[in-house]
Each structure stands twice: as structure tokens, then as C-alpha cells.
Amino acid sequence: MKKIAVVGTGYVGLVTGTCFAETGNQVICVDIDTKKVERMRNGEVPIYEPHLDVLFERNIKANRLRFTTDLQEGIKDAEIIFLALPTPPGEDGSADLSYILGVSEQIGKLITDYKVIVDKSTVPVGTAEKVHATIAQNATCDFDVVSNPEFLREGFAVDDFMKPDRVVIGTQSDRAKKVMGELYQPFVRQGNPILFMDEKSAELTKYAANSFLATKITFMNEIANFCELVGADVDKVRIGIGSDDRIGKRFLFPGIGYGGSCFPKDVQALVKSGKEENFEFQILTAVMKVNEEQKTVLFPKMQNFFRGNLSGKKIAVWGLAFKPDTDDIREAPSLYMIKELLKAGASVTAYDPEAMPNVKQLLGESIQFATNEYEALHDADALLICTEWSVFRNPDFDQVGAVMRDKVIFDGRNLFDMETMNKHGFYYQSIGRGIKSDN
Ligand SMILES: NC(=O)c1ccc[n+]([C@@H]2O[C@H](COP(=O)([O-])OP(=O)(O)OC[C@H]3O[C@@H](n4cnc5c(N)ncnc54)[C@H](O)[C@@H]3O)[C@@H](O)[C@H]2O)c1
Numbered sequence: 001m002k003k004i005a006v007v008g009t010g011y012v013g014l015v016t017g018t019c020f021a022e023t024g025n026q027v028i029c030v031d032i033d034t035k036k037v038e039r040m041r042n043g044e045v046p047i048y049e050p051h052l053d054v055l056f057e058r059n060i061k062a063n064r065l066r067f068t069t070d071l072q073e074g075i076k077d078a079e080i081i082f083l084a085l086p087t088p089p090g091e092d093g094s095a096d097l098s099y100i101l102g103v104s105e106q107i108g109k110l111i112t113d114y115k116v117i118v119d120k121s122t123v124p125v126g127t128a129e130k131v132h133a134t135i136a137q138n139a140t141c142d143f144d145v146v147s148n149p150e151f152l153r154e155g156f157a158v159d160d161f162m163k164p165d166r167v168v169i170g171t172q173s174d175r176a177k178k179v180m181g182e183l184y185q186p187f188v189r190q191g192n193p194i195l196f197m198d199e200k201s202a203e204l205t206k207y208a209a210n211s212f213l214a215t216k217i218t219f220m221n222e223i224a225n226f227c228e229l230v231g232a233d234v235d236k237v238r239i240g241i242g243s244d245d246r247i248g249k250r251f252l253f254p255g256i257g258y259g260g261s262c263f264p265k266d267v268q269a270l271v272k273s274g275k276e277e278n279f280e281f282q283i284l285t286a287v288m289k290v291n292e293e294q295k296t297v298l299f300p301k302m303q304n305f306f307r308g309n310l311s312g313k314k315i316a317v318w319g320l321a322f323k324p325d326t327d328d329i330r331e332a333p334s335l336y337m338i339k340e341l342l343k344a345g346a347s348v349t350a351y352d353p354e355a356m357p358n359v360k361q362l363l364g365e366s367i368q369f370a371t372n373e374y375e376a377l378h379d380a381d382a383l384l385i386c387t388e389w390s391v392f393r394n395p396d397f398d399q400v401g402a403v404m405r406d407k408v409i410f411d412g413r414n415l416f417d418m419e420t421m422n423k424h425g426f427y428y429q430s431i432g433r434g435i436k437s438d439n
């Protein structure tokens with residue numbers, strides 16, 4: 001059993017804290033958001049993340065998981081302090097380290113006995129050194145700073161955390177290595193490795209992983225766009241190349257661009273880190289450009305369909321979250337499409353199983369929200385699909401066609417097969433699969 005403090009209770013911090021509690025540790029989560037802490041103390045999970053609620057409730061009941069707004073109270077008994085704080089893009093695209101360094105400064109003033117301070121946030125190479133220097137300015141006791149990047153995906157966060165493909169631990173301190181190795185032992189029982197390395201390599205491993213995955217998706221999006229020009233079917237090409245073990249089946253799904261709180265900001269931050277070393281990440285620069293264009297690739301198609309005049313058209317939007325099984329709308333492609341549609345004078349009625357409250361906060365009254373997917377379609381001139389929630393995968397097409405003004409679908413996630421669409425008489429455009437049916 002270890003005593004752990006987790007500072008920051010967002011998608012990463014709350015999952016980290018809860019999963020460490022689940023393996024028998026004593027965890028206290030610290031957040032400056034008083035309302036959030038109040039909600040958690042009342043037993044409420046403040047984010048939507050499948051399966052988190054069961055673990056959360058169980059560990060609170062067992063007194064292994066507690067919450068506070070007071071950093072001093074949070075860290076006083078902890079041997080390990082995780083920093084799961086935001087690292088948003090600064091104005092120039094580099095990672096903003098003010099949250100990390102601000103809390104590090106406070107930690108330096110507060111600690112009185114040995115602690116392992118762990119960077120769980122995604123941070124540029126050299127941050128562990130900066131955190132160390134910041135704490136050292138005030139600390140009067142021994143401490144180590146470790147880089148332990150997190151690879152969980154939203155929507156699968158609990159599973160990814162409990163059964164990680166690997167755990168990366170960057171430290172050159174034997175003492176910290178031992179503490180971290182013991183902590184993670186229960187999570188690598190399946191034989192997946194704990195990879196010990198130096199801090200800088202650990203920090204870069206995280207950016208390299210995200211940038212590689214973003215590149216893989218973007219490559220497939222370009223292939224999809226080319227498929228449309230030459231009449232090939234990207235789904236067939238995807239399966240064709242994905243069957244090669246060297247390429248792999250995963251992360252090859254084309255769509256309206258990658259979004260979320262990680263890929264866009266992390267690719268940008270790595271490119272910026274390169275610039276600081278007079279190094280140009282040529283591939284990643286192209287990835288960012290292609291992805292920007294991909295987010296609105298369906299817009300000109302919609303404009304064409306409506307002969308350049310979207311003004312007054314009613315567009316139903318299915319899916320607002322940047323991906324299914326999350327309420328997160330950070331950098332969601334849906335928001336880019338909605339912005340273009342509103343600019344063109346269209347009206348938008350949207351439905352998303354989890355993300356509507358977040359979008360309401362952002363867009364207010366500028367769009368309408370429906371209580372289910374069919375209600376969103378009432379009198380719609382077209383349906384635009386932005387997120388592949390399971391509930392959208394097998395709709396009653398007769399009902400869909402009956403409530404819409406026109407049977408027109410623009411699908412940014414390739415949910416339906418072309419034959420089904422043809423059979424039901426829909427005009428259907430997706431990504432990389434050509435136009436099947438003329439209206
Ligand atoms: N979201 C993901 O899927 C994911 C996965 C892997 C890594 N990461 C990285 O992990 C980090 C955290 O991401 P997130 O998505 O969990 O962020 P988030 O925005 O969801 O949560 C951050 C939390 O930190 C709190 N906070 C801010 N300042 C604080 C302070 N001074 N003291 C205490 N709490 C404070 C906020 O109130 C918030 O609850 C980022 O670096 C991100 O890149 C995220």
C-alpha cells in the first residue's frame with residue numbers, strides 16, 4: 001500500500017487516483033475547482049467516462065479515495081505526488097507549463113519529508129528538470145521528480161489504465177525507481193512491461209506516440225480523399241493495408257479529422273519544441289495542415305449539394321463529442337462544421353448522448369438541441385454525422401427518412417454501408433467512398 005496524492009482531477013487525474021485506490025492504495029485527490037471537489041465528495045463523478053463510476057463509488061466507500069481543495073492537506077502524508085494538471089497550448093503553440101510549475105513551487109514550500117513527484121501530464125522534454133529546479137528553490141528535504149506519461153484514451157480510460165500496453169517511467173534515481181516499480185506492479189501482471197528510462201526519453205515517448213498515431217490517421221484521411229477522386233473505396237483499402245502486421249488494423253479509420261484534448265495540442269507542441277532547437281518536423285507540419293482541412297472536408301460537399309446556398313437550410317447534427325463515449329468537446333470536428341454551417345446561414349439542431357451540456361455552455365442559443373437522435377431530424381434538409389456513437393450505427397432508416405424533409409446524409413465517420421443507403425433511397429456522402437445515390 002502506498003499513500004498517494006493526485007493533483008488535478010480531470011480525465012487523467014481522476015482515473016489515475018481511482019485506479020490506484022482500486023489496487024489498495026490510499027489516495028487523496030486535490031483540485032482547485034471547489035465545485036468539482038464538492039460534487040466528488042457527494043459521490044458524483046464530474047466527467048463522463050464509462051465504468052469509472054463503479055470504481056469511484058467502491059473506493060470512496062472503502063475510505064481509499066478522498067478529495068480536497070487544500071494542497072497542503074493533500075500532500076502531507078503522501079509518498080508519491082502525481083501532477084495531472086492541464087498543459088494547454090500557449091499562444092505560440094508550445095505547452096503552457098504554468099499549472100505544473102505553479103503547483104511545483106507550492107510543493108517545494110510545503111514538503112518536509114522525502115517525496116516522489118511524478119509528471120503525469122504531457123510535458124515537453126526538459127520539464128522534469130524544470131520541475132526539479134522549481135521545487136529545489138524552496139525544499140528543505142530530499143525529493144525525486146519522475147516522468148510517467150499517461151497513454152489512456154478517453155472512453156476507454158479505466159481499461160487502458162488498469163491494463164496498460166506498457167508503463168513508461170523516466171527516472172535516474174534508484175529510490176524513485178523502486179517506489180514506482182512497486183506501485184505499478186499490479187498493473188503489469190499480464191506481462192506488459194514497465195519501461196524504465198531517463199526522464200527526457202520518457203517525456204518524448206509520449207509526444208512521439210501521439211504524433212505517430214495522429215500521422216497514421218492523417219495519412220489515411222489523405223488516402224480517403226484520393227479514393228474519392230479515383231473511385232476507390234477507402235474501407236477496402238484500409239482493410240487491405242491493415243491486414244499487414246507491419247501496418248496494423250488500428251487507427252486507420254478515416255473521418256473528419258482527429259480532435260480531442262491531446263492529438264492537436266501535442267503535435268503542435270512537438271513541432272514547437274523542434275523549432276526551439278532549430279529543427280523542423282516536416283511530416284508533422286504537414287499532418288497539422290492536412291488535419292485542419294479535413295475537419296471541414298464535408299462542408300464544400302454540402303454547399304455543392306445545396307447549389308451554394310445553405311442559407312435557411314435546417315441541418316441535423318448527430319454527435320458533438322470529439323469521439324464516442326466521452327462528453328469531451330475539446331477540438332471536436334463537430335464544432336468546426338457547426339461554425340461553417342452557421343456562417344453560411346443554416347440552422348442547426350444537434351443531438352449527442354453526453355456532450356450537449358458542454359456544447360450548450362460554449363454555443364448557447366446559437367443552435368438547438370434535441371432530446372434524441374430522431375427528434376433532431378424533424379424537417380431537416382440534411383443530416384450531418386460527426387461522432388460515431390453506437391446508438392447512431394443502426395437507426396430505423398424508415399423513420400429517419402419519414403421525419404426528414406429530404407433524405408440526405410453527410411457522414412463524417414463512415415457509419416453506414418453504401419448498399420444500405422442506396423436501398424433506403426438516401427443521398428449519402430461519406431469519407432473516401434464516392435457518391436452512391438443521386439437524389
Ligand atoms: N485527457 C486525456 O485523455 C489525456 C490522456 C493522457 C494524457 N493527458 C494529459 O494529462 C494532462 C491533464 O489532462 P486532463 O485531460 O486530465 O485535463 P483536465 O483539464 O480534464 O483536468 C485538469 C484538472 O486540473 C485542475 N487544476 C487546474 N489547476 C490546478 C491547481 N493549481 N491545483 C489543482 N488542480 C488544478 C482543473 O480544475 C481540472 O480539474 C494534460 O497534460 C494532458 O495532455 C490527457
Ligand SMILES: O=c1ccn([C@@H]2O[C@H](COP(=O)(O)OP(=O)(O)O[C@H]3O[C@H](CO)[C@@H](O)[C@H](O)[C@H]3O)[C@@H](O)[C@H]2O)c(=O)[nH]1
Pocket residue numbers: 122150151152153154155210213217250251252253254255256257258259260261262263322323
Ligand atoms: O482510426 C482513427 C482513430 C481515431 N481517430 C480520431 O482521433 C482522435 C483521438 O482519438 P483517440 O486516440 O481514440 O482518443 P484520445 O482520448 O484523444 O486518446 C489519444 O490521446 C491521449 C492523450 O494524450 C493518449 O493518452 C491516447 O493514447 C491517444 O490515443 C479522435 O478525434 C478520433 O475520432 C480517427 O479519426 N481515426
